[in-house]
Amino acid sequence: MAEIGPLSSETSFSSGALTESSSNIASFSSTPPTTLSPDSMSLASDPDVPKHGSIVTPLLDAAIPLLEDAQKAQIQQMERDFDRKPRNTSPPAEAQEPNDQSGRHTPVANAIVVEPLPEEPPFAGRARRARASLPVYNLAKLSGTRPYTKRVANGEPVDSKRRRTIASDTPATDSDETANGDTDVPPKAPEPVQDGIDAMGLDLPAAAVAPSSPTTPNRARRIIKKPKSVKLTIKSTKSTPAPAASITRRATRLSGEPVASLTSKITALGKRSRKTVEKGLDRMTHELRRLQDTNEFAHIDTRPVRYTVWSNGKYIDPDAPEEEAAATPPRKKARTSESATAAQPDKEPEIDAEKKEATGPVPKKRRVKKWLDRGLYSGQDTPVDVFQNLNAQDKKKLASLPELIRPVKPNKTLPSPMYNGLRMLMNGRDFKLPFDICSPLPPGQPKPAHYRTMTKNRFVGDASAYWKKTPHFGDFASKCVCKPEDGCAEDCQNRIMLYECDETNCNVGKAHCQNRAFQNLQERTKTGGRYRVGVEVVKTSDRGYGVRSNRCFEPNQIIMEYTGEIITEEECDRRMNEVYKDNECYYLMSFDQNMIIDATTGSIARFVNHSCSPNCRMIKWIVSGQPRMALFAGDRPIMTGEELTYDYNFDPFSAKNVQKCLCGSPNCRGVLGPKPKEVKPPKPPKETKKSVKGTIKTGKRKLKEMLAGGDEEEPEKPAKKVKLVIKKAKKPSLSSAGLKAAKGAAKSAVKGATLIIRRGVASVSTNTKLALGSSTKKSTTKKAAATRKSITTSKKSTTTDKEAPRVKRKYVKKNTPRVKVSSRSSSLTTIVAAGSASEKKKTAGPGKKTPKTKKMTPASSAKSTPKKSATPSSSVKVASGRKRTPSWKVLNSASPDSEMAAGDAVSAKNTPSSAKSRNALDMARSDKIWVVDDDDE
Numbered sequence: 001m002a003e004i005g006p007l008s009s010e011t012s013f014s015s016g017a018l019t020e021s022s023s024n025i026a027s028f029s030s031t032p033p034t035t036l037s038p039d040s041m042s043l044a045s046d047p048d049v050p051k052h053g054s055i056v057t058p059l060l061d062a063a064i065p066l067l068e069d070a071q072k073a074q075i076q077q078m079e080r081d082f083d084r085k086p087r088n089t090s091p092p093a094e095a096q097e098p099n100d101q102s103g104r105h106t107p108v109a110n111a112i113v114v115e116p117l118p119e120e121p122p123f124a125g126r127a128r129r130a131r132a133s134l135p136v137y138n139l140a141k142l143s144g145t146r147p148y149t150k151r152v153a154n155g156e157p158v159d160s161k162r163r164r165t166i167a168s169d170t171p172a173t174d175s176d177e178t179a180n181g182d183t184d185v186p187p188k189a190p191e192p193v194q195d196g197i198d199a200m201g202l203d204l205p206a207a208a209v210a211p212s213s214p215t216t217p218n219r220a221r222r223i224i225k226k227p228k229s230v231k232l233t234i235k236s237t238k239s240t241p242a243p244a245a246s247i248t249r250r251a252t253r254l255s256g257e258p259v260a261s262l263t264s265k266i267t268a269l270g271k272r273s274r275k276t277v278e279k280g281l282d283r284m285t286h287e288l289r290r291l292q293d294t295n296e297f298a299h300i301d302t303r304p305v306r307y308t309v310w311s312n313g314k315y316i317d318p319d320a321p322e323e324e325a326a327a328t329p330p331r332k333k334a335r336t337s338e339s340a341t342a343a344q345p346d347k348e349p350e351i352d353a354e355k356k357e358a359t360g361p362v363p364k365k366r367r368v369k370k371w372l373d374r375g376l377y378s379g380q381d382t383p384v385d386v387f388q389n390l391n392a393q394d395k396k397k398l399a400s401l402p403e404l405i406r407p408v409k410p411n412k413t414l415p416s417p418m419y420n421g422l423r424m425l426m427n428g429r430d431f432k433l434p435f436d437i438c439s440p441l442p443p444g445q446p447k448p449a450h451y452r453t454m455t456k457n458r459f460v461g462d463a464s465a466y467w468k469k470t471p472h473f474g475d476f477a478s479k480c481v482c483k484p485e486d487g488c489a490e491d492c493q494n495r496i497m498l499y500e501c502d503e504t505n506c507n508v509g510k511a512h513c514q515n516r517a518f519q520n521l522q523e524r525t526k527t528g529g530r531y532r533v534g535v536e537v538v539k540t541s542d543r544g545y546g547v548r549s550n551r552c553f554e555p556n557q558i559i560m561e562y563t564g565e566i567i568t569e570e571e572c573d574r575r576m577n578e579v580y581k582d583n584e585c586y587y588l589m590s591f592d593q594n595m596i597i598d599a600t601t602g603s604i605a606r607f608v609n610h611s612c613s614p615n616c617r618m619i620k621w622i623v624s625g626q627p628r629m630a631l632f633a634g635d636r637p638i639m640t641g642e643e644l645t646y647d648y649n650f651d652p653f654s655a656k657n658v659q660k661c662l663c664g665s666p667n668c669r670g671v672l673g674p675k676p677k678e679v680k681p682p683k684p685p686k687e688t689k690k691s692v693k694g695t696i697k698t699g700k701r702k703l704k705e706m707l708a709g710g711d712e713e714e715p716e717k718p719a720k721k722v723k724l725v726i727k728k729a730k731k732p733s734l735s736s737a738g739l740k741a742a743k744g745a746a747k748s749a750v751k752g753a754t755l756i757i758r759r760g761v762a763s764v765s766t767n768t769k770l771a772l773g774s775s776t777k778k779s780t781t782k783k784a785a786a787t788r789k790s791i792t793t794s795k796k797s798t799t800t801d802k803e804a805p806r807v808k809r810k811y812v813k814k815n816t817p818r819v820k821v822s823s824r825s826s827s828l829t830t831i832v833a834a835g836s837a838s839e840k841k842k843t844a845g846p847g848k849k850t851p852k853t854k855k856m857t858p859a860s861s862a863k864s865t866p867k868k869s870a871t872p873s874s875s876v877k878v879a880s881g882r883k884r885t886p887s888w889k890v891l892n893s894a895s896p897d898s899e900m901a902a903g904d905a906v907s908a909k910n911t912p913s914s915a916k917s918r919n920a921l922d923m924a925r926s927d928k929i930w931v932v933d934d935d936d937e
């Protein structure tokens, strides 16, 4: 690299050097010389340095005049400043411009070249291109005129520690290197440079001026690379407390009280940097200064005071006549008044005055407060007297309490809470939200792990074929005879038969029909959503999963459908013995004889638990010819969040399988079992039994004949071995009575067969009403009375008993399968259990005979000849067990509050439909039959 001699030497401006210099000079013109390198100035002012005027080339001379006067003045000022400073004169050799490693010319040389000489005007500055490479200093900063306060870092003023960066190519070399005369090593910084640094007030730390490593050729470069100084600066800025005086303002108009700064008032940005604050302050000050003297700023309202009247958020114009104001709506009134004012601005007051005189003062209408018709206490009694149920002593004691001593004049409007707390507490009533205030509950309930749903029933195996053979499959289509005003209420024949109305069988039409529960359910739930579905599975604390309502339900409203696979009894047995043999509980519900709904894969209705005081009922319906089963609300509304339950009427069969009931109701039976009345039904009179024995030989077939034939011949020989006990529950009996009324055959039937007909006409009617969801009590009672009458007129065997057990049941001998004949009506226990036929076979062994009971029961006959005997209502479910100890579980016993049988009588009486009457007859017969093998007893 060619050494560039110091510019102070004239020899350096040889041709070669000149070229280089000229290139540097050319660079001077790159930027306007707003700033000036102090070191260059110092060099220029150094007396030892030869005056550059003698060495300036003509080119430079041409460039000098370009310097503006102001700049020149600046430069001169700087020169004077530097001249005043004592400094060492540097030898020309030291003033030589050191080259950096890249061989570039340092700006020192340039500075020397462009050093203006006061004696030699015109000094026009330096060429612009060279200027660009010069270090740029902020003169304002250097001169201390910049409005920055001193910053402090670590307790010291930043100025003293601050590392300022100099231009990267500033010659800053170690003195040692220069002393050695080693030309390869960058020479020591020339004094003028140091002076310049000093002038800037830069106090470089020792580390900064330490001998630099070969990789760091000079101090300045190293300093540039150190970002720490920046960090320090920031830190110190942060740590420096903001000058309160600069921010705190004083109210100019007031008494010098300090007020919050404008910035803090205006901005909501919170903590900001000082720069931002100052910037914002400046800006706001500038903007607000103009407003400072305004009235708005000082909150001085110079406008005339105008009094306005507002009522209920509306402006009342005092000038407007009251009538008009009351009659016209505000907007219209405003427009009218405007137009009137525009038309006759001067006459208006006169007109108003005239009007006022003519009409006189209009009495103000008193606003009537609108009270909510529903609330916490709606539908509840007024508070009772707190002393009501107390004895005299307690009353006296209570009355002596200071809190309860009545004040002379109680302040009813705003009673002081201090002395009325106790009274209010005592007067307070328990409340329950009205049931129809619905609010879906929050999610988050644990759900069953394996949970497969099926929203529609599905026939499996022979079940479909079997169902198609049942009379219900075709009978449902016969039309009801309702009128639109009836609305398919309780008298609707379809309803009585538990056939849901649809377009094919309804005489009324959808608009008026009330017998479309399943359709309503479908419409309600088709959109989905927690509220519409209205139920959700919840985890109970002690009974596994359960179902709770997610909304409220009206009494008797349909809630959800019990769906699953419809299987035959054989399939049920198979599943019980093979598939569900290890299950804890089963989800099997008998719909009809040989028709079981297995909800193991089904709707969430299977999770509904049992309660001895249930709030729901499980009812079987036929919808469009298909068997359906659904959970309906009971006779009271259901609130949001209530657990839904129905009475399983669970029959555990053996003590082994008895489960403790955890329903927690006051009348809990203690175990999951049948209702008490069912456990011990009142024994029939002996004569009746005898007569039964004497009259009935065979099972259901004979009985049916008798019932159907009416006047058929009496059996000649009383059966010896078979005891047929026909217990007529209220509904069956009612059905029977209805049939009698319809056909006139009951008399003889009862005559022939000694029946124990237990009737609860009143309760039946009630149940019917509930189940049907309607409540025309009067007519129901009438019918009940009529039915009662008809039954009372029957023979001695007919008895009327309001409190008769709803489910008829007779226990048989130990280990003997109990056979029960139930109807489609949910009033009778529906059985699902293990064992039944297959179990019996197992128990009996291959060589043994099937127990007689099996043969004798209508169940068996129904099973063998479903077409003949299996009236859909006579479902015989033989409880099934597994292995040797049959696990007899009655998982489903639909609510005994059946609706169907109750309606049978009415239907039989009223309906012209022979098919329906026939079905009612079938049901009536089958529902009441309990067959017990003589041998077993």
Ligand SMILES: C[S@@+](CC[C@H](N)C(=O)[O-])C[C@H]1O[C@@H](n2cnc3c(N)ncnc32)[C@H](O)[C@@H]1O
Pocket: 543, 544, 545, 546, 584, 585, 586, 587, 606, 607, 608, 609, 610, 611, 659, 660, 661, 662, 663, 672, 891
């Ligand atoms: C059809 S399941 C009902 C859903 C069942 N809780 C579950 O988690 O799957 C019937 C079984 O629930 C239990 N259960 C239902 N109601 C009950 C009650 N009130 N007390 C005790 N256990 C009950 C019994 O174990 C019964 O066998």
